[in-house]
Amino acid sequence: MKLQLLAAAALVAGLGLVPAALPPQTTPPTMAATYSALADTILALKKTEANFVRSVVAGHFHGAQSYVKAGDGAKAAAEMALFANEGDNAMAGVRKRLLEGGHHHHHADDTAQGEYDAGFVIVTRKAKEAAMAASAAMRDAKDDAARQAAWKQFSAVAEPLLAAK
């Protein structure tokens, strides 16, 4: 069998079908360099997206904090719900557009594993549920003590997400 293969190779070489000395076959280095620069941009965009969404949810966090200080539980609860959902339905519309365009901030496997809802960037599914529960507790709070308890519950979930880089 080995002899047959060797004979076939010699025949092919003898017929001149394979050049005797192969030139190096590589992608032109300039193309790879350009792609590398593009990758920097893509990766930077992804980071920019995360920073942007983080600033959106941070806005809702601070809004909630202000309303808690002002003793307005209903408005604080609303801000907390918007934190949990990474913004309002206008933000959800942008997420829809990105998903339909094939963009998932997190790898699809992460979403499949249930860590993040589809299209979410900062708030994990678990954190979302906890923040929504805290929002409901804030809305139900009858006095300042109850509001503070709900805030504590919320900030325990929210602050680590804001701090994460």
Place this chain on the structure above:
Amino acid sequence: MRRIAALLLALAACGGDGEQPDVARQAAAASSERPLWFVDIAAEAGLSEPTWCGRPEKPHLLESNGTGLALRDLTGDGVLDLYLVNGWRLEGSTVVERGRNRLYRGRGDGSFEDVSAGSGADDDGWGCGVEAGDVDGDGDEDLFVTNFGPDLLLLNRGDGTFERAPQSPGIDGWSAGSVLFDADGDRDLDLFVSGYIDCTLDEVLNAKPELVWRDMQVMLGPFGLDGLANRYFENEGGGRFREATDEAGLTDVGLFFSFNAIALDLDDDLDIDLYVANDSNPNYLYRNDGRGHFEEVGLWSGAALDQGGQAQAGMGLASGDVDRDGRPDLLVTNFANDSATLYINRGELSFVDSTRRWGLKEPTFLPLKWGTTLSDFDLDGWLDIYIANGHIYPQADQVEGSGGFRQKNLLLRGQEGRFVDVSAQAGPGLAVLGVSHALGVGDIDSDGDLDLAVSNIDQPPTLLRNDSPRRGAWLLVDAPTALRAEVRAGGQRWVEHAYAGGGFQSASDPRLHFGLGPVSKVDELVVVWPDGERTVLTDVAVDRVVPVRR
């Protein structure tokens, strides 16, 4: 048991009251064991024409949309009439029949006469839904028909015949539900139209199943198709409309797949808010600032997502005070293998998903759900739920455990704190198999209880006469433009909020129906008007229609 009950009833009917008192009593007892009872009388009532929706194979999503209906007094004789929207019948990529919408005049005894020909209402566009209301202020009910294609405003001439408005507001595309309501408090009806999918007739005619579902090729959508923007039109008086979507704050920011909307005063601040069911996207809740400008508060209100924070596939809508705390709650129907969602209103536009607590999780999980209503069918003082069902994929017939393409509808009896599925014990009307979508609620036979008209894809409609045991008295408050009515009787209180839209692409009798349980009179009836004024009536007799005018 049902056979025995039927036999006893038959014997009682033959023997007469005096001759068979024991049998009659037993029959009455057996009848009272029925939780609720409905009989389909569509054929005998004169409703035998099918409504079409594309091809039997349903390769395009439009063909699963179904068609709407209106159960309203369109002829001005005080009796409910029926307007059935119709679609087109296709074979391959050919239109073989442009189904005409039909107008049936109600006789008040549960039967109808087809008066479509010459009515001016028998349009042959590919119809989707219908809404009714007096848009030109001349005292009769006009019709707004959503089409796949240009929408259609039909002005009532006052005698139950209609003419096309010279310039119809609406969407030229696939519009689904619509709502006529006074958004800006100027005492005329403005218009909100739900845009669903942006597609063309060519795409529909040439559609091929592209999506893989349970190892079968089925229709694509809604993901993979483009959403179509909702639009809002302000009535400038006399039924002349101008678009004011962005101005009113009703911009469809997500281009979500909006199916259906319902308008009512959800926060008791004397203006009308708007809730929109979105398919596969978060629902919208628009708070009215009292001047016709809206703010979208869905996500923070708690009514945009389910308890787990997930967007569902919103289809049909109903409103009613389920827990009798005086606030209107919301019921949203969703896709198969996902429950309908009951949002309990806690005031100030705060809602809590209470589906599981009220017993709705399990019975509503499997079917693919469309039109719905919260109505007190047995007059016991608690709202019941009816849900129209049917799959979008004909291929569901090949999948065990999917519930099939044609499905039975659901009936859940309301009790204090929970709903109980009584579909299997609620008579032959609940045994009908169909792909049911729209429904209209009203008293078609003038006996005081609420009956149902249901549209079915590629089949005649179902007309469900309510033969449920009567567990109390009733009151029907006829108070056009009122925001709500409150009834006190026997130490209890009921509140009904007037709403427009809801169901699924359909319009029901707008009068406020109260089931009151075993009371002999109403101590106080309060009607609340949009300017905050109240009309108070005391010692009102029950079991009657009470007209109240401002």
